[in-house]
Amino acid sequence: MNRIYGLLLGALLMVGAAGCGTEAQLEAAEPEPFTSASEQDLSDYIITEEEEGEQEHVPYNEDWNYITTLELMRVLDGQETTSQDRNSYDDVPPEWSGVALIDARPREVFAAGHINGAVNIPDSEFDSLTDMLPEDKETMLIFYCGGLHCPLSGSSAEKAMELGYDNSYVYQEGTPAWKQAGNYFTVDESYVEEKIMESYVAREDTEPVLLIDARTYEGYFNAHIPTAVFWDDTQYDVKYTGFAPENKEAEIIVYCGGFFCHKSHELAESLLGDGYTNVKVFAGGMPAWKQAGLPVFGMESGGEEFDVSAGKVDRxxxxxxxxxxxxxxxxxxxxxxxxxxxxxxxxxxxxxxxxxxxxxxxxxxxxxxxxxxxxxxxxxxxxxxxxxxxxxxxxxxxxxxxxxxxxxxxxxxxxxxxx
The missing domain is CATH 3.40.250.10 (Rhodanese-like domain)
Structure with missing residues (x-):
């Protein structure tokens, strides 16, 4: 059952955190108790550069299956990045075969950055959200949270196994390792909304965020998210690299036409390849933004029409x-x-x-x-x-x-x- 744990243990030993030098020490440690979502200190689960060693790791549990970052990347590499039939962040992508990825962190943290395709079942709400689990109990369920010290993923996986989901896995390395491996995160409309509000933009202690619309220029011209700029993902290398932030740690959020649209994901990969470390994709894109009743800029918002093609053939x-x-x-x-x-x-x-x-x-x-x-x-x-x-x-x-x-x-x- 713990066939992958050897790799995880190797990662733990390389980290060299206090109290995690041997399996005996791991077993001797007691996980910190966690409270309801409203009482939790969410700072442990925010996606940031974490200083390993300052917190005790969750002890190894011989009854759990573990999966490492490399293994998870291989699993997800076999699944579709986008989905034709996914309608919300609460849906496991229907195209995914035999696997579901579950983020066990609080809702606000999930909204601010999660692994693409994951659904959010906060551990504190697990018992009331079991209807979000796949009907097929043979499905591979992969639970993750905020890293080696976070107890939520293991707690949720244990609850799932009690319900008969014996093919449940704990991705204990979690979001810090996922980011360190060079992957981007997905955000939802509530997070993007926060970044365009005056309460964020006008403050002196906040960092600028680059919001990129990767759809067609016609689509951008008609309606786009306020503060967004237009970049054609296919022209990034030849046209837009000079406009990318000089600061490689700058936050960049990319969106396009919805869960089925590849353009935002492809541009995000290009940015990661260029050394940017804080790239996010708003996977729901314009459909999710409009469905939430949020404002748009462009001709559509003024009820006007304009032929941006300047008379060229409409193809x-x-x-x-x-x-x-x-x-x-x-x-x-x-x-x-x-x-x-x-x-x-x-x-x-x-x-x-x-x-x-x-x-x-x-x-x-x-x-x-x-x-x-x-x-x-x-x-x-x-x-x-x-x-x-x-x-x-x-x-x-x-x-x-x-x-x-x-x-x-x-x-x-x-x-x-x-x-």
Whole structure:
């Protein structure tokens, strides 16, 4: 049952914290009792650079399964980063196969930064939120909290095992190790709202936050979160690196079109690769922001209309128009990534990742129809990536080229649904 604990114990020994030098010492230590969410000191669970050794680690429990940071990264690497069918942060991504990630920390801390795809079941509220657990008790449940000293993940995992979830694991290294391994965190709309309020922005003792909208420029122009700036994720390396903060520890929050949109996650990865250490993704994006009734800037907020394309051909099509073009036999171009197309593609579609198109790969044109008069219709998952490459395809001489301006979900049999 503790097959992975050896790796975790190695991590504990390398840390060299007081009272954690041997397994005997670990077993001798007693975890600090915790109280209700309203009485808790949340500082232990905030995602910050923690000074290990100042607090006692939770003692090893031979009845628990443990999972390390490396193991967790491998597990999540096999799951979808985004979700076509996830509607809120309370939902385990339906695309995830056989695993659920559970954040056992208080709600306010979860909102301020959690591992992407996790659901929040605070340990103090576990008994009243068991309906959030998967129906299948064979599901691998992974519980985490604020690090080696945090007792909440182990407490919740034990409660889950008592309910029959024998495949429960404790990620005891938690959020500090996850961040140290070079990963970003996900936040919700309440956290973003806090960062744009005057009570935060106007204070002298707060650090500036860079809020980035990674959707299409047309979408940004019509409606965006106040204080957000527009960055095209596909042009980061060639256009926006010079505008990134000089301070690599600056807080950066990226969002796009919702749980199904890859653009914010891809830009976050680019920023991490460039050395930024405090990157977060607002995964719910504009849909979650609007659903919460929060304010937007742009033409939409004033009830006005403006053709930001300056008269250029409108190549966007609605769901009904897309379906009509497909039924008429138009050539479908799928610009999603390899991991996305692996789960299904429209029958007869041509797969050309948008990155190849942006890179002007000469092999792109070879995959396209020889007849430049053919009608092409491009799609991704949300419409953003397709919008970003449609003009590049048109520049190759295809006049009848359009893109689906909206989400699409494709099954393994090639059937699709448009939301």
């Amino acid at each position: 966007s099509v609605s769901a009904d128009e897309f379906d009509d073009l497909v039924q008429k036999g138009s050539t479908v171009i799928d610009v999603r990534g390899e991991s996305e197309t692996a789960s299904g593609m429209i029958d007869g579609a041509i797969h050309i990742p948008d990155g190849d198109i942006h890179a002007n790969d000469p092999g792109v044109e070879e995959k396209l129809p020889d007849d430049k008069k053919d009608t092409l219709v491009i799609h991704c998952a949300s419409g953003a990536r397709a919008a970003g490459v449609v003009e590049k395809i048109a520049d190759l001489g295809y006049e009848e080229v359009y893109y689906l301006n909206g989400p699409i979900s494709i099954s393994s049999d090639g059937s699709y649904s448009l939301d």
